[in-house]
Amino acid sequence: MAAQYYKILTAKAPVNIAVIKYWGKSNEKLKLPINDSLSGTLNLDDMCATTTVAVSSTFQEDELWLNQEKQDIESAKSHARVMLDEMRKLSKLSPKILQYKVHIVSYNNFPTAAGLASSAAGYACLAYVLGHLYGIEDSTQLSRLARMGSGSACRSLFGGFVRWHKGHNHETSIASQIVNETYWPEMKVLICVINDNKKDVSSSEGMLRSVQTSSLISYRSEKIVPGRMDKIIDAIKKKDFDSFAEITMQDSNQFHAICLDSKPPIFYLNDASRQIIKICSIINTHFGQNKVAYTFDAGPNACVYLLEDFVPQFVKLIQQYFPIKDGLGNTKKLEIRGQQNGSTDLNTDIGSLVDQLQSAGIRDLVNSVSYLISTSIGSGPKLVEDHMNDNILEPQI
Numbered sequence: 001m002a003a004q005y006y007k008i009l010t011a012k013a014p015v016n017i018a019v020i021k022y023w024g025k026s027n028e029k030l031k032l033p034i035n036d037s038l039s040g041t042l043n044l045d046d047m048c049a050t051t052t053v054a055v056s057s058t059f060q061e062d063e064l065w066l067n068q069e070k071q072d073i074e075s076a077k078s079h080a081r082v083m084l085d086e087m088r089k090l091s092k093l094s095p096k097i098l099q100y101k102v103h104i105v106s107y108n109n110f111p112t113a114a115g116l117a118s119s120a121a122g123y124a125c126l127a128y129v130l131g132h133l134y135g136i137e138d139s140t141q142l143s144r145l146a147r148m149g150s151g152s153a154c155r156s157l158f159g160g161f162v163r164w165h166k167g168h169n170h171e172t173s174i175a176s177q178i179v180n181e182t183y184w185p186e187m188k189v190l191i192c193v194i195n196d197n198k199k200d201v202s203s204s205e206g207m208l209r210s211v212q213t214s215s216l217i218s219y220r221s222e223k224i225v226p227g228r229m230d231k232i233i234d235a236i237k238k239k240d241f242d243s244f245a246e247i248t249m250q251d252s253n254q255f256h257a258i259c260l261d262s263k264p265p266i267f268y269l270n271d272a273s274r275q276i277i278k279i280c281s282i283i284n285t286h287f288g289q290n291k292v293a294y295t296f297d298a299g300p301n302a303c304v305y306l307l308e309d310f311v312p313q314f315v316k317l318i319q320q321y322f323p324i325k326d327g328l329g330n331t332k333k334l335e336i337r338g339q340q341n342g343s344t345d346l347n348t349d350i351g352s353l354v355d356q357l358q359s360a361g362i363r364d365l366v367n368s369v370s371y372l373i374s375t376s377i378g379s380g381p382k383l384v385e386d387h388m389n390d391n392i393l394e395p396q397i
């Protein structure tokens with residue numbers, strides 16, 4: 001009897017958070033960006049997409065399940081379909097195997113709705129696992145394919161700090177690693193997951209609107225990003241946090257200024273986001289150098305890059321100003337998910353900072369932040385070991 005499965009593979013892929021944002025496309029279909037962008041890849045253990053793909057001669061159709069919901073992979077809008085077709089075109093496997101249908105199951109270990117770069121991790125994972133299935137394993141090639149799913153996904157194919165070169169066509173618009181995940185081990189990332197039920201304008205929709213209506217967007221992509229890119233790469237290579245933070249915050253601010261400059265204007269930040277910006281600014285002024293760098297994507301969640309030694313103080317301040325109150329009026333401290341090392345040091349003194357924040361008008365915003373994720377810079381995607389040799393029954397062909 002012919003074997004049922006040709007192969008089953010599982011992979012994990014990381015989230016990335018841009019410090020020089022990708023915003024605007026020159027080609028909607030290929031997802032070619034109007035400017036280069038640069039991001040830090042976050043640790044797989046704390047936040048990742050996990051995707052399993054199975055191929056079988058018995059499957060009737062290609063299927064995709066995302067967070068337990070079946071997706072319409074045949075719809076004209078399906079980026080997964082585009083990616084799958086492209087993989088089959090590029091693969092050197094036998095035509096017989098390429099005919100077999102695949103079932104793909106993917107989930108994120110963080111809330112998709114929280115707007116935390118879930119599509120970047122998801123499409124990077126899909127490209128990686130399908131690439132390993134179809135014998136396309138070169139990271140640059142996979143980065144190109146991941147981009148067809150979601151632009152920012154091309155950066156999640158690499159660990160450390162990663163630059164996406166805008167290029168001028170499908171071949172040249174690729175990501176590459178600037179430094180790997182071990183280069184700057186003191187660099188940490190704290191994500192403040194903000195409680196907000198509002199349905200945001202999606203990134204794809206938002207950037208199209210900005211390209212069509214904002215005059216600031218081309219000024220940024222042509223005149224600002226090239227110089228900013230050189231400076232931030234230099235700061236990363238020199239481990240110069242002060243400059244890294246300065247550029248990161250400027251770029252986040254400018255991206256949100258472009259959103260406001262779009263018609264109708266797009267508002268991704270809310271009161272809690274703005275309060276985090278104020279807190280970070282007061283801290284940086286207090287120390288006379290940047291200790292924290294906030295950045296916001298197409299949603300209200302704050303991603304804060306900071307060095308390890310400042311994590312306990314910053315966490316304590318955020319916990320102080322964003323308390324959780326339950327229905328009975330009991331106050332709880334914000335929960336910290338992910339890495340616990342040092343982030344909960346009870347002896348940390350934040351007294352003088354609290355005085356300054358208080359006099360600058362910072363007040364408690366109850367139930368505005370849902371929880372914190374404490375993480376670091378991590379590696380690119382990985383195959384999940386314990387699955388690798390499972391169920392590999394070669395078909396009789």
Ligand code: DP6
Nearest residue numbers: 018021022150151152203204297298
């Ligand atoms: C604000 O990659 O989600 O997070 O290519 O249309 O799928 P599409 O957009 P997407 O955009 C991400 C935008 C951003 C900035 C960034 O990650 O660089």
